[in-house]
Amino acid sequence: MAGRVIVITSGKGGVGKTTTSANIGTALAKLGNKVVLIDTDIGLRNLDLLLGLENRIVYTIVDVVEERCKLKQALVKDKKNPNLSLLAAAQTRDKTSVTAEQLKDICEQLKKKNDFILVDCPAGIEQGFQNAVAGASEAIVVTTPEMSAVRDADRIIGLLEAKEEIESYKLLLNRVRPQLIEQNDMMSVEDVCEILSTELIGVIPEDTGIITSTNKGEPIVNDEDALAGKAYRNVAHRIMGEDIPLLDLTPKETFLDKIKNFFTKGKV
């Protein structure tokens, strides 16, 4: 078995890399794939929290690199989802504790026994980014329809393009607010795609459910009703090669809108 190694990156912090990693990882595992999530944000680990695995971590990636344990021992299996396991980052160390070569080596080993290895990349374009990208052959660039996030994504895309090992990269547009787009106060999905000229793998709407799901330590893909959960499940299907149309995010008409439309249409 030769698994796919996908790095999830963004440049800018706070756009939802870790949330995306947790959700896509969970969704892929639920579809029957063997998935390993690697948190490479050493010193600022959070992926364990989003998955609700924070109390079960014994060994971290730094322990593996420094040979205090075997790779297999450091993988924390999700009890609710036995296909999913996590290789956590060390919280008390920094990005220099692991080299790009070492991470590449870990990915190579994990590839043999898993379908997907998702690497959660830290923010920034320094050592942490270089490490995370080292073992990957595919990338998902997470961005939001905000200027700073799009600019940083452009920078990241430039860096990914320069890397020979990255064979393909796709864009995931997160925290989209259809209402604001409708009002022309937020860049639309098409705007961002045109500016970055990159293929889209998914559009995730802003959803307050993300906060509550993080509170519970359970990714939102487990919530069948949540729109963001559905969007992430679609992304997982697309990663597996299925052709699924983007979610329709046009805002639903409220009562006031109906009155408004009645009058404006009446005039025309």
Added chain:
Amino acid sequence: MKDIFANLYNKVVNFFHQTDEKQANTKNDACNRLKLVLMQDRTNLTPAIMDRMRKELIELLSKYMELDRELLDLSFEHEDEQMALMLSIPVVRAKNEDEINEILAKEDEERKKLEELMNSESSEGDEENSVDNEASDDENQEQTDSEEENSEEGEEQDVKPELTDKEKAFSDEEEENSEDDSDDDEDDEADEEIDNDPTKTKKEKKKEKFFKKKKEEGASQEG
């Protein structure tokens, strides 16, 4: 009675319409600002250098046709791994051959003069004084050289496809010279402040009008 209802209806309709119009269109601001900043990020050209490049381009092209300088639009487009420079300037009037030849002849004359000057200076061997002059002469000559090359093919109206090479030549020169040419830059900045937002929006409006007009006329002017 009918009037009262009609009145009321209109008032309500107007109320809702007003709220529609009040909504600021901040999305376009974001898109335009982003495109500009990404252009700078991708090319490593600072706004000042971009500005200078624009001016040099206009200067060069104006020799061969009369252009609307205000409406020059310069942008970079990403296609796969290639970056393309897109230039669009409305052509106000095509110059006739005599006009073009006159300008070119003048230029050749100036160039000859410069060459003579340079030769005489170097033969005199007055090194201390000539170092600075020589440097600037070189620049000028380079510029006229590159302009000359283009003059043979430059009489065509279609500006876009030829520009990429010229462009590179200019931006290269630019980077070499940008540090010692601080005087020029100051002058340039005084001339026009293209980067300022207020002028830009005006320009864009003007541009839109222009292109509408153009469409109506058909592309007859070009031929």
